[in-house]
Amino acid sequence: MNLVAAPFRMAMDALAAGRTEAALPLLRACLDSGEEAALAQLNLGMALGDLGRLAEAGPHLRAARQAMPYMAEPRFRLGQIAVQQQRWEEARAGFEGALAVEPDHVMSLAGLATLAEARGDVEEAMLLVAQALLLAPDDHGLTLMRARLRGSAAEVVALLRAGLGGMEAVRLAARLVEAADLREEAAQAPLEWHWQAAIGLAELAAGATEAGIATLRLATILSDESPALLALLGLHLADQRRHGEAEPLLAEAIQAQPGDVQLRSQHGITLLRLHRLAEARLVLEAAVADFGALPSLLCNLALTLCGQGLQEEALAVSEQAGNTVLALGCRLGIQPYHPRLGSGQALHATASLLGARLPQVAAPPHAPGFAPDRRLRVGFLSASFGRHPVGWLTLAGIEALPREAIEVVCYSLKPMPDALARRFQARADLWRELPRLEDGALAETIRADQPDILVDLGGHGEGGRVTALAHRPAPVQVKWVGAQSATTGVPGLDWMLTDAWQTPPGSEAHYTESLLRMPDGYVCYTPPPWAPPVGVLPALARGHVTFGCFNNLAKITPDVLSAWGAILAALPRARLVLRTHGLGDAATRARFIARAHGAGLPVERLELHGPSPHEALLEGYNDIDVALDPFPYAGGLTACEALWMGVPLVAMAGSSFSGRHAVSHLNNLGLGHWVAEDGPGYVARAVAAAHEIPALAGLRAGMRARMAASPLMDAPRFGANLAAALRDAWRARCLQAQSGAGMTM
């Protein structure tokens, strides 16, 4: 007797054997033939859900619900998918619907408990779990949940000893069980991956990164490379910025766990960090298709599009992400690149939206010991104390702060093991490595040290924690380098450290912070010791000028391309060399060439290079006569590097903070006449430079000495000025506290 149609049975066999993908065409055939249509709808929806194709799964599950209204499974599955898509109300409706038709549906009770737990309603969650456990007393998932809700280490250990509970039990053990007890268990069963994984997670949580990664790797091998462990190791390697090692692990883990949105999202970001932009985009677009328009996915996709130089598309995607703090922070990372909306005024509007969503905490009341002239404890908050633009632009200044007047505390959010990092550590009077904490807890931890002034070096950028400053960890708070592209909008940030070139009079309206202007430049540059010597002007031998731009593609807007097109049109022999990571990605490179061609650039006179090691990149300037700075997002460190390599740059004065870095650097070198105020001026300046080859040769020969003698590299001068600026900010706070004029600036 064969009541079940053959394709359906084959599909069931395939599903039972774990060949989910193979079952799909069979189930679709059932839908076409109409045999077992309702069950085929349900199984197709479940299979697609298991494959992470959530958006496709929904319609089939809804059809199954329609066809079998008294069955709990379709409703439960719809609830489960809604959980993955973070649509909590829909999820609740799904689980409650399943329970309405089948009051003993254990999985739906568990689902509701999970939702209650996520809301923070532990009591409700406990009741639901207890109810579910009455129905299914041996269910390990429920036992584990109860252990989590109770915070019971003993229950977790019991589960793990029995080899039960999977990754969730491991995570819980890392949190609840004492490290010594974990080691004891591991010694008893040295080949059990659970204990090793828990130890690894506990080590990572305690900041023992190297040991934690090593232990997770051991656990991964012991688990026979189980996808859950590959995922865990991949995520933590990515967190350590070891993206090259993380990427294959994440890709493999996703094969087995396509429904894990965090994995998919991190895979995209890891590809982005590896400058594999086209792949990153595919991965993130697929994730958006499967999980819906989740803000985190849209933000990562927007960053990727921005990295490809698609400023319009990037901003549009980031706007879809809504107006949460996360989404607005991401938008502030993208908008400065936008040809029109990258203006100081437009950025101020976005930052203000963000600020309105942060806590408004008044400055802490006047503590005893407010004295205008006493030694100050100044904290610097950064995930980039090391080889990073933040390091190159702040190290010399922080080193040169007078010790007798300023005590330096470095709050490091991420360890960086390089020579620059060691110099930061050597200068810091107090070195703190902060674990990953929520904004409030982070602020609390910093406040415990009682810094007088806190300087943020991360902004809304990658690894930045500037929103924590809304909780007022210090009485005086200052924004300096580190995603310092515009106002932060963060309430409680009193000052923006700047200079008269970055923020000329009249810029005040674009900043929620007060402007703390340094007398020269707002940064002090440390050149890398491996910078090669400055070569002779290439145009002397070539007879024509070679322009160059080593900024990333995000900064290359259509307007920039038009300006470059006009320059090359006016100089028929001139060439333009671009060198940046994004151009190493074949698809991104092809897309860029098409864009350049469309903008009228003679592509045969372009020379495109992908990534190169820092020393080789610097050596690349020995092939360049004149650098062309992009706009509206100008070169910062890139401008400094060009100048250090003897190459002057044609720059455009923008209205945002990030639009004026080169203005500041050039003026501090006495080269203000290289700054143009508009597009035609920019083109004219570049063309004029190309006709002044002997003058260019002389300028190049003396450029490094000129820069070394300029305020941009005069560390003692900068250190004294920085100390004076911080002192001014402190005095203003003391005066305000004295006059009792309120606590906000």
Place this chain on the structure above:
Amino acid sequence: MSQAAAPAGPASLPARPRAGLGQRLLAEGRRLLAAGKPAEALPLLRTAATAMGEPAAWIALAEALLALGEPQAALEACAGASEADEGSLPLLLARARALGRLGRAREALGDAASAVLLAPRDEAARILLGQALLASDRHDEAISVLGEVWREAPEEAGGALRLADAMMRAGRHDATAELLAFLLDGLLLPEASRRLALGLRAQNALLRGQPQAALEAANAGLAALGHDATLHSIAAHALIKLGQRPQARGHLMQAHRLAPDDAYIGHLAASFDDPAQAPERAAAAYVTHLFDGYAAGFEASLLGLGYRAPGLILRALEALLPGLGAGLPPGRKLGDVLDLGCGTGLIGVVLHDLVAGRLKGVDLSPAMLEEARLKGVYTSLEHAEIDVALARDGTQYEAVIAADVFCYLGALDGTLAAITARLAPGGLLLFTVEASDDAAEWTLTDSGRYRHSEAGLRRALAAAGLVPLLLRREALRLEADAALAGFLVAAQAAGAPP
């Protein structure tokens, strides 16, 4: 958000013991070891060795421990290797290394010799043997073994450097110097080897009793390669031998700053000012330190630019002559300017935009003048002593600059008078000098440079008929941890400016 009852993660434990697990742990551990991540290889190799009883894992574990600087634990791991591995080449090599690091030279020599006996052509074995022979003070044999390795591949800098090290320790300083000269002149050395070679050359000179040559070698290395902890450290030793303790202090502090984790340098730096601790005493220990501690030192090397005089003088001019400017629209410009001791032309680069008249440079060094000429900013350059140049010049200058020049002069009266004669009415003299807080007007330091007191400067300026407009303490450049203190001075000649 987690799912409670939904299956997640590996459902059940794999059965034990699992086939191939030990092999996989070992393979992955070896991969990480080869990738320079011994700390991450460690738990894999330890599990493979202890829990899986994987015989070959013990040796790999010993290698990881050696790489992590734990020779005692490495030796214990070697003891865990199976009978079958006893006498195998990898075990002999690992044990010889561990024993060598533990200072057990005789035992290390035994294992290294067995290794060479087993594999006479193995390079690692022969190098270990050479090092074990050296440690046992059997210098001639060491040189013979390492010399053979070098002769087989003379283009490999590593072999030559080891041989040079051996010859230096054997006291064959002339041969060492010759080999190093061959290396440094003849081969295109990678930077790491170049640092090592220059360090060895300086060290060899020091051991040879030629501190002046050692200092020159170290300085040449510093000039060519930028700051480097070991070269600074050797320079410090040479200067101590030369009786120039203040200069030695600077080098030592610089070395300490570049290699803060280096216990030896840290000790020397901390005890430097304590007369009970004579740094000379440590020179012999330094031989070992040089070679062993090198790798850590050179990576930390960083360029510490900090020569401020040109910037200080430029900004003093801008402050004293408001409206002076190079930008658009063009500001007021300077007339004729004389740059005394112009060196490579750093002042000229900074000032030439501001000069409408002539910009003349004077220096004693033809090489420096050639550098200055290449910058293309001076109207004329003269090879002469300052006083001679001043005497035969008839120009009336609007400004005379002397950046870091007066530190070579004690009494300034004659030079200041000669400068006054060359200044136009109301013309400016700007200079920097090292500061002294001594009662004397000037003092000669151990380095042969002069420092001047504020009172002395004021008296000398007045005697020359110059009115000080600015006399301010400034850091002249960064030296080690502290800045070199000096004065920035601007003074004006009598009469109304033109």
